[in-house]
Amino acid sequence: MSIVYITLRNAVTSTLLGAIMFLHVASGFPATLTLTLERAFPMNHRIELSQLRDRDSFRHGRMFQKDNSPRGVIGFGLKGSYDPHVAGLYFTKIKLGSPPKDYYVQIDTGSDVLWVGCKPCIDCPTSSKFNIPITLYDPSSSSTSSPISCSNKICSLAGQTYNSSSCSHNQCTYTIYYGDGSATLGHYVSDLIHLEIFLTDTKSLNVSASVVFGCSTMETGILATSDGAVDGVLGLGRQGLSVISQLSSQGIAPNSFAHCLADGGGILVIGQPTVPHIIFTPLVKSQGYYSTHLHSILINGKKLSIDPSVFAINNDKAGTIIDSGTTLAYLTEEAYTPFVDAITKSVSLSVQQRTSNGNPCYSITSSVSNIFPIVSLNFVGGASMHLRPQDYLSLQSSKSGAEVWCMGFQMSPEKGITILGDLVLKNKFIVYDLDAQQIGWADYDCFSIVEVSSNSSSSSGEVVNPNQISGGRSLWIRSHQQIPVIVIASIAQLTMMFLGFQAIHMSL
Incomplete structure (x- = not known):
């Protein structure tokens, strides 16, 4: 080992x-x-929580597509x-095709497919605020590129993942719609992804693996803008089209x-x-994303009066999703109101309350850690995730010794779905153990x-x-x-x- x-x-x-x-x-x-x-x-650039909610809704649109997972x-x-x-996101550079070319793609644990913008592309962005080049993949310029035919089993797998694959001129095509109305359209191709493995301190080995990914020929809505634009998305989800799944099945990762x-x-x-003290809870096998069983919430050790069925998982409810790409956190409606009420009640004598764009906010003049309570999220199997005030509140402004903190938990855009984003996940190792079908964490x-x-x-x-x-x-x-x-x-x-x-x- x-x-x-x-x-x-x-x-x-x-x-x-x-x-x-x-x-x-x-x-x-x-x-x-x-x-x-x-x-x-x-670090000094701050935006309203309403804008963050709009940004997260874009991600969640991708997450909430039909998944049979x-x-x-x-x-x-x-x-x-x-x-x-x-507007936080993470991106990396990958090499595709022969000869290999560089593409900057967003890292996304809330989706499964690797896709990049392709030539010719309608309304694809041509620039990015991240000061990275935008490059379109050209299948005709890669000697190892080949389209995925409609009879290929990969096409059937793609249909199960997004319920969006179809057939055009014997090519497996896709259309993925997002919650904000944006979309990506294209077809699936197979080509080489180039990886470098080091053998000795003087010799490295270039390894190429064949992967199937989306070749996007049309993008609409947010995808078509330069604000936060990258070349595509690198899906790290649980389904067979995920890059993790493809590389693992080939013995590469x-x-x-x-x-x-x-x-x-x-x-x-x-x-x-x-790392010390990692605790695990089972992943829900029937869900395509990283869904878990949350069953109760405690504030300062006191359990909130929330019916456990609110967090239940069935065909209409996805349970609690761990998503490293979501900026904020989202509670299903039946849990959101008692959660906010309990927080507000516990600090009512120490803060000045206000509202910003419908979001509860609190003006304080001392340390947020000394005023606000500890929150515990309890999962199946006895796993608890303990949240400091900084893990469920978002600092909106700080002037002359006074700080304004707003509620980082929002009401979920989808009924029956709770989402834990980076606000909650920060300063923790989050482990996705797909072989054991469990997810764990430790401060x-x-x-x-x-x-x-x-x-x-x-x-x-x-x-x-x-x-x-x-x-x-x-x-x-x-x-x-x-x-x-x-x-x-x-x-x-x-x-x-x-x-x-x-x-x-x-x-x-």
Whole structure:
């Protein structure tokens, strides 16, 4: 089993964009993948919660569509922000086609399909506020591109995932509508995705895997604008069209991944981190997204009077969805009102209450942690997620010693659906163990070293204090089995020895 230790530099004060890769040649265990996250938005830029709700509704439209639902380490650098005061998203660069070309795609655990804008494309954006090039995929310019025919079983799988595939000129086509009225239309193709695996400290291996993805030839609504535009979406969901599912079925990547999001950065790994106190709750097998059984909410240890059937899961209700791409959090209507009322009642003597665009807000002159209560979300199996005030409130403004905090939990746009977004998930390792069909979490300093196992069933290992290592919050990996690795980063070039294993720090 290969073990990796990682420490992430604070991305607010650096431009680190790293990727770490190695291959265990002698064993068949899957290895791990690490991704660095960086802020792409100014910290002093704040927007109204109503705008964040509009942004989240775009994501949820994709989520609420009909749903019937030798290995090595591969690294991607991620940029983006979960900050609830900006239109947060995370994106990465992938290589597709022959010859390979770069495409920037949004990381999305709330959908399954990888798709990119294609030539010719109607109303596709031509620029992005993220200062990245917008590139259209051209099937005719890739020697390894081939369309997916209507008779291909992949086309049938696509129809089960989105209930939107059809046939045109013997090509498997799709139309995906979103909740805000925007859409992407196109056809499915098969082409190579190019991945780099490191064998030694002087030799790397370029590996290509055939994947099926969407070739979007028309985009409407928000997708057609340059505000937050990227080349497409990289779906990391649970269905067969997910990139995780496709790479796992080919033996290229393990069937487990995790993320830890913090202020200004974070980490995403393919593999399972071994961190203290991770607790798990089962995933709902009948749902295509990462849905769990929430059964009660406690405020300062007192259980709210909410009928448990409110959180029930059936054909019409999706339960509680863990979605790393949603900025805020959303409670089903029957739970939202008692939740807000209980919070407001508990602080009524210490705050000045106000309303902003229909959202409850509170003006305070002391620490939010000293005024507002702890919230506990209780799940099936005894797993509880404890939320600080900063995990359910959003700081809207701060002037002259007074702060205005607004409710970060919103009323769900869909009946019977609760969604936990990044506001709630921050400063926690969230583990998606697809082999065991469970999801887990633990409070964590996302900038500290963490052990990541290539075997999702592993539960043993050692956590190393970052203060023991010169440089502190740099990106580090260490192999227990003396496999040389290459560390790729974007600041300086350093070479140092660590416990007998060589790491090379290079510019991307």
